[in-house]
Amino acid sequence: MPGLPDGTPAHGMPRLPDGTPAHGVPRLREGGPAARGGHPQQREAGGGWGEFAGAAGPGVVVPRQRPAGPGAGAGPRREYLDAFADGRGGVGLDDDIDVFTPRTGKPRPAEGHPADAPEADAGDAPPAGPPAQPSVGLPAQRHGGKGRAFTGIAAAAVTTVLAVVVAGQVAASQHHGGGQPSSAADQARDAGIPGGEAPSASPGTVTLSYEQKMDRTYPLSATLKGSGKFETVPGSAKAPGKGQKYTYRVDIEQGLGLDGELFAEAVQKTLNDDRSWAHDGARTFERVSSGKPDFVITLASPGTTAKWCAKSGLDTTEDNVSCDSAATERVMINAYRWAEGSKTYGDKIHAYRQMLINHEVGHRLGHGHVTCQKDGELAPVMQQQTKFLDHDGIHCLPNPWPYPRS
Structure with a gap:
């Protein structure tokens, strides 16, 4: 997604009220397009992510941010990071959750436009402050074990679906055309005959005396x-x-x-x-x-x-x-x-x-x-x-x- 000429993030890029881009959102470089992230939850618009696809702007899905409170400084809010680092006020590292079950409740209304906030240095240290709850309706995201667990589970689910589809296609190809069996060479290969060659069939003629x-x-x-x-x-x-x-x-x-x-x-x-x-x-x-x-x-x-x-x-x-x-x-x-x-x-x-x-x-x-x-x-x-x-x-x-x- 192209950035503005002065390096301001494009429309739809979430930013904190003080102008800092949300954690994990790539900074725009002057005169160039924004780098596309590799996070598994970043999808193009029109994908299968339901109501969350358009909450933070076209093509990017990230948790919503609270407006900055007292003590807020440049960079991501401390309570937002802490919510993913431990269990205070949200989902802890040791909690067992079903990452495929959506949370109940409504997302908080967005306050302020991310593009209106001044740009801040992403290298500033995050301030201390009270922990914040993760956005309602999104599974908690953390760096470490359970974040990787979510990615692994999603990948396993996709792999399982692909395996079922491929198996169905193979079965269909073997019985294509009204249930015709696979060729003799295919059956020979399935049976482990070297070279995949079926034994020569008997001519079916009776030897006359x-x-x-x-x-x-x-x-x-x-x-x-x-x-x-x-x-x-x-x-x-x-x-x-x-x-x-x-x-x-x-x-x-x-x-x-x-x-x-x-x-x-x-x-x-x-x-x-x-x-x-x-x-x-x-x-x-x-x-x-x-x-x-x-x-x-x-x-x-x-x-x-x-x-x-x-x-x-x-x-x-x-x-x-x-x-x-x-x-x-x-x-x-x-x-x-x-x-x-x-x-x-x-x-x-x-x-x-x-x-x-x-x-x-x-x-x-x-x-x-x-x-x-x-x-x-x-x-x-x-x-x-x-x-x-x-x-x-x-x-x-x-x-x-x-x-x-x-």
Whole structure:
């Protein structure tokens, strides 16, 4: 608040009747603003201090002063200071009070205008005199223990309120948007997980068994022409029997999008089944991924299958079938048929895949095409079951095995 040019305190600064500024009110310097005090009860006008905010002038709250009596001199009155130093005539240092409970009574009317009193030297010693009562309605203020206690209590109250507000804001932020929970990272940090990272969640997908995968069809175009590049399915499987051993490798054309490991597993299980060419221990089949095998079972697109079968003089394009390309090392399994099946087997896709493997490997072992001879019989595995089951008025039943159990 700016001072008057002659150093007189600005309007609203309380002064004693002899002109001395009230104790604790800063002196004005010539031509400059008044220094702002740091007392906890000094607040800007319009704050939360109720009726006391405007009693001593705008922006400053101090206890009201009695007019000077006999023996009054320069500086604050002795009785005013004594009222805060001990208990004579007012609140003592040892009294227990509730600083938040306002006193009853009315404040004394102000006598004289603080700005009308002559300026006095603030360094003059205060005169002796009878003790005076503190202004009614204000808590007693003292230098020392209880004054600091009031400040500490007020600060604690403000801190408590702020803590409640912050806690409410945190709770609201955690449940913002209709009670949505906090993020996984926040929960992980709250749980003390290093780095604040939540454990990776399970994908929620059920792992299918071999039988379940073999019972499913997979989408693949009947006219697909692949890259023509093959890759070996990694891994191997020992021959389980003691008969004549055949070694084979499993290749799959790149870019098909089919499960090469499932295909390799199906070949090994099918060929070594007792109903297959390993019947009665006559043969056994071993899967390898390196070296020179007896043959290579290859899963390829219809276009690539046709190309490799043509090398052995076979046309697979008319019925989109598979073949044993005898002039090469490859037994070609048409990926479209492997993925989608045939009308002759309907939804029995697992059995159809077993028939594909047994039929084409049967050609590699030297067996040619045959058909069933009686109506209602099982079709021989070397019958072209992808193309037909019925012939010459005879109805054959689908069969994937060279040695089916009756």
